[in-house]
Amino acid sequence: MKTKRNYGFNDYFELFLYALAVICSIYFLIRGDMQRTLQPILIILVLTFIKVLINKSRIPISTGLRFSVLAFIFVTMFFANEFKGYSFIPYLDKIEHLSSGVILFYIGSLILELINKNETNKLNVKTIILFSLFFAIAMAGVWEIYEFTTDRLFGLRSQNNSLVDTMGDIICGSIGAIFTSIYAYKNFKVNFKVSSEVIGDSDNL
Structure with a gap:
């Protein structure tokens, strides 16, 4: 019998990043900004690659490390690049x-x-x-x-x-x-x- 998985904060945070990437990609596609349309797709690929790599290698990733990686992706790939954070955050x-x-x-x-x-x-x-x-x-x-x-x-x-x-x-x-x-x-x-x-x-x- 397959045990039911308990979802934690990191799981919801990761789902949030996936959802945000999809929303951003659609939004900027409508606006005709191809660079910012493709960036979220790259983010999805990075998130998926990390997930597959960890599952296949069975590396024991801690809660702290996983959160740090997800937060880093949000800051660098979303906030800094997708939302042009460099232009208004010193x-x-x-x-x-x-x-x-x-x-x-x-x-x-x-x-x-x-x-x-x-x-x-x-x-x-x-x-x-x-x-x-x-x-x-x-x-x-x-x-x-x-x-x-x-x-x-x-x-x-x-x-x-x-x-x-x-x-x-x-x-x-x-x-x-x-x-x-x-x-x-x-x-x-x-x-x-x-x-x-x-x-x-x-x-x-």
Whole structure:
């Protein structure tokens, strides 16, 4: 007998993003704005790809990580691009980098769990927190290396040829990771896996 699934906040949030994407696509299609018509379709593809990837790989995604990814998609793909948030929200780019630090911290925790599998609960709490924190900070730097490389190779202006912009992005990502590490450390409970302890219970899709 198939058990009835209990829907949580993330499930409804994801459904909201799907519905919003459909509404936006239809609305901008009627208005003749093809770029903003196709953007929601891309969002639907991204959401679907993530869902299929997680289901097929059976990666234990936590509630916190799933929410962070969905929120990041909403801010970057909907608010910033579809609704032109960059034009009226100062430092929106920095807000995105702050939230990316949160996601990268969660991903670091997940990677550590996958590497250690059933041995994660034997790791020291500080080891888990510090690994996730340093992973997030390192990835913030790697992203800026990627932007620098594409700017140089393809003549883009992702970094605006500015060291201040680059360092600001890294600092924002690091701050997001630091605050997440503090939250995670305070909510850490003994004798549970890192996916439950650090970033919430596993969120089945």
